[in-house]
Amino acid sequence: MRKRTCNIPMFLLIGLMVLPSRAIAEPGFFEQRYRGWLWFEEKEEGSNSKPYSGSKSNEVPDEEITVEEAKGEVESIIKELEDLRYVYLARPNYKTQKAYRDKLGEIMDRGIRMQELWDEQNFIEPEYRDLVNSPENVFAVKLNRKIKAEAEKEIIKQFARDYELVFFYRKSCPRSSEFEPVLKSFGDTHGIKIEAVSVDGSESEYFRGSSTVSQDLINKLGISATPTVIAIRKDARKAFELIRGFVTLSELEENTVKAWHIIEEKGINVGVGR
Numbered sequence: 001m002r003k004r005t006c007n008i009p010m011f012l013l014i015g016l017m018v019l020p021s022r023a024i025a026e027p028g029f030f031e032q033r034y035r036g037w038l039w040f041e042e043k044e045e046g047s048n049s050k051p052y053s054g055s056k057s058n059e060v061p062d063e064e065i066t067v068e069e070a071k072g073e074v075e076s077i078i079k080e081l082e083d084l085r086y087v088y089l090a091r092p093n094y095k096t097q098k099a100y101r102d103k104l105g106e107i108m109d110r111g112i113r114m115q116e117l118w119d120e121q122n123f124i125e126p127e128y129r130d131l132v133n134s135p136e137n138v139f140a141v142k143l144n145r146k147i148k149a150e151a152e153k154e155i156i157k158q159f160a161r162d163y164e165l166v167f168f169y170r171k172s173c174p175r176s177s178e179f180e181p182v183l184k185s186f187g188d189t190h191g192i193k194i195e196a197v198s199v200d201g202s203e204s205e206y207f208r209g210s211s212t213v214s215q216d217l218i219n220k221l222g223i224s225a226t227p228t229v230i231a232i233r234k235d236a237r238k239a240f241e242l243i244r245g246f247v248t249l250s251e252l253e254e255n256t257v258k259a260w261h262i263i264e265e266k267g268i269n270v271g272v273g274r
Contacts, residue, residue: 077103077106077107080103081100081103081104081107084096084099084100084103085100087099087100088100152253152254152257153190155256155257155260155261156190156192156253156256156257156260157190157191158260159190159192159231159256159259159260160190160191160192160193162233162234162264163192163231163232163233163234164192164193164194164195164231164232164234165183165187165192165193165194165195165229165230165231165232165242166194166195166196166197166229166230166232167180167183167194167195167196167197167204167207167227167228167229168197168199168218168223168226168227168228168229168230169196169197169198169199169202169204169226169227170198170199170200170202170226170227171198171200171202171203172200172202173226173227175226175227175245175246176226176227178246179227179245179246179247180204180205180206180207180227181206182246182247182248182249182252183206183227183229183252184206184207185249186249186252186253189249190253194207195207195211196211197211198211199218199223199226222241225244225245227244227245227246228241228243228244229241229242229243229244230242231259238263240259240263240270241270242255242256242259243255
């Protein structure tokens with residue numbers, strides 16, 4: 001059987017042989033901080049040395065400062081960095097590169113400190129980080145969108161119970177022609193009654209039994225473009241312009257929700273022909 005041997009590195013054996021006997025005799029010798037190959041010593045009292053962070057100064061003073069002083073300090077830092085960059089570009093060498101990178105590191109240290117303070121405040125004062133209404137992970141974002149969409153559907157459902165829509169269109173208007181199927185889909189999806197009114201006597205392809213109104217009434221209603229959709233409360237207490245121009249289904253739904261918040265919840269008086 002092969003005899004086991006203890007392989008101690010040669011440099012360690014030599015080091016142990018030449019170490020002063022008094023150093024080994026001192027209590028706590030092996031507990032002292034390791035400072036390099038075979039060199040041990042206690043940390044000097046009052047030492048404030050810190051590991052190099054990429055810049056010559058990573059401490060930002062905490063004293064009060066006025067706005068003008070702050071602007072001057074920041075502008076001075078930016079100016080110094082810009083000057084060092086120009087020198088580096090004009091004379092690219094190790095010295096100019098180091099000067100530029102040291103100043104850049106100083107600015108980065110300030111940015112890191114700002115992020116640390118931001119995170120600390122989010123932890124100490126959670127109201128600054130509203131993860132309920134402003135989530136950060138993808139799953140919570142998707143859930144919030146789902147909750148918002150369901151709430152908006154309920155609002156539009158309530159809108160459909162209280163309001164009817166009047167669609168003013170012109171057959172010769174390409175926007176009216178493109179918007180008609182969108183508006184029809186909106187009404188069918190949410191159960192909203194829609195009446196089509198022609199301003200040129202034409203017949204609607206999507207809304208049967210459309211009527212025609214006089215130009216005088218159109219002027220009184222303040223309708224200056226087609227297509228225009230007017231919302232009229234079923235109890236005839238309110239009437240307002242919901243949308244004008246060609247919009248998508250999602251935009252129409254979004255605008256309906258906004259209108260509900262403004263007209264019904266906030267009670268802001270917005271009428272047609274004003």
